[in-house]
Amino acid sequence: MQEQFIKHLKEKANNNTSFVEEIAGILDVGYDAAYRRINLKTNISLEEGVKLAKHYKISLNKLFEVGSSNMIVTEISPPINDVQGLETWIEQSIHNISALKRIKNAQFIYSSKDIPLFHTLTDSLLTRYKMYVWLKDLNTEMAKTKISFDDWVQTIPKSLLDSAFELGEIYKHTNITELWSDNTVNGSIQQVLYYFEAGLVSKDLALRICDDIHEVIDHVEKQTIDQSIGGQNNSNSFMLYKCDLHMLTNTIMVITPFGKMFFSPFTVLSYFKIEHQETCEMMYEFLQKQMSNSKLLATAGERDRTLFFKKVHQKISIAKERINMDDKMTFL
Structure with a gap:
């Protein structure tokens, strides 16, 4: 699920900067911490997922669509x-x-x-x-x-x-x-x-x-x-x-x-x-x-x-x- 979510973020990312640096800035973490999340060595928390979804203007449902078609987010x-x-x-x-x-x-x-x-x-x-x-x-x-x-x-x-x-x-x-x-x-x-x-x-x-x-x-x-x-x-x-x-x-x-x-x-x-x-x-x-x-x-x-x-x-x-x-x- 995280792999597909990261792939979706890359499609939305700014091509003028390093994707790792961009994620590090959004999540306010170090370069190494961002690298580990992008390479699936560390799980992205729900709070971090929400931050990324808001930054890239992705529906929060994307966090679930990639894992299960039977789960949605509501307000x-x-x-x-x-x-x-x-x-x-x-x-x-x-x-x-x-x-x-x-x-x-x-x-x-x-x-x-x-x-x-x-x-x-x-x-x-x-x-x-x-x-x-x-x-x-x-x-x-x-x-x-x-x-x-x-x-x-x-x-x-x-x-x-x-x-x-x-x-x-x-x-x-x-x-x-x-x-x-x-x-x-x-x-x-x-x-x-x-x-x-x-x-x-x-x-x-x-x-x-x-x-x-x-x-x-x-x-x-x-x-x-x-x-x-x-x-x-x-x-x-x-x-x-x-x-x-x-x-x-x-x-x-x-x-x-x-x-x-x-x-x-x-x-x-x-x-x-x-x-x-x-x-x-x-x-x-x-x-x-x-x-x-x-x-x-x-x-x-x-x-x-x-x-x-x-x-x-x-x-x-x-x-x-x-x-x-x-x-x-x-x-x-």
Whole structure:
């Protein structure tokens, strides 16, 4: 494995200097130490391999591709333990995709188990409620407290909201393809009902959050009909597929003329960032197969499109009826 890695480095090396001297300088070791590594007499450590890969602009996956085709390197999102951690997570997400605004023909494909994150990053009560739910799930201390959403919403830092709105805006500058199912809205509805019935969200705010979900669905329906993100001078496309065959996963794939990457979730908000191109191609092909077995609602016909969105709105309305009821009963 090391022999092939060294061979790959030599192909990238500066021909104007001694390869041994170049490696010695990068690793900050002596000439003899560099010579022993190049000639396989001393193993290259993981830390040294990372330094060399960064210097020669080689994907870290090259360290593994030469040894096994079944191993790749991924980047993990920042941990979220508190409000500051959530803000750092959002800022890292902005960093990951902000360049897309400047890339022509950049595209998102979003496999939507839940309402896509970007639709809920607006100046709305729903956005603030999502943050509350995330932190109740991820912040151990907050999970132990009985702080209500009504009280917590008054404490949200402006910097956190500003970052969230900035991340939501990026989504409007790319071409979007989303896959939804009949159950995509269920998670958001259940989150409202759960904390309302636990006494942690007031009736008034719970109903207002449901109204915000209605507005999100109305906006998505308009984008679906227009086949566009919308807005003045915005020519970016929007395509919504109704998927009945496969379970959706909240996987986000980014496609540009320069390559592909995708974000694969593994907890509430944590994700793996995958840039290994062979793996990205596998994910891209799978998403394409999902779309081929799904219904593009822009062209499916007015009846199918109307029925889909009507069913979604009915679910939200049923949740509002349940909130308004004096005696609680099981939500079916």
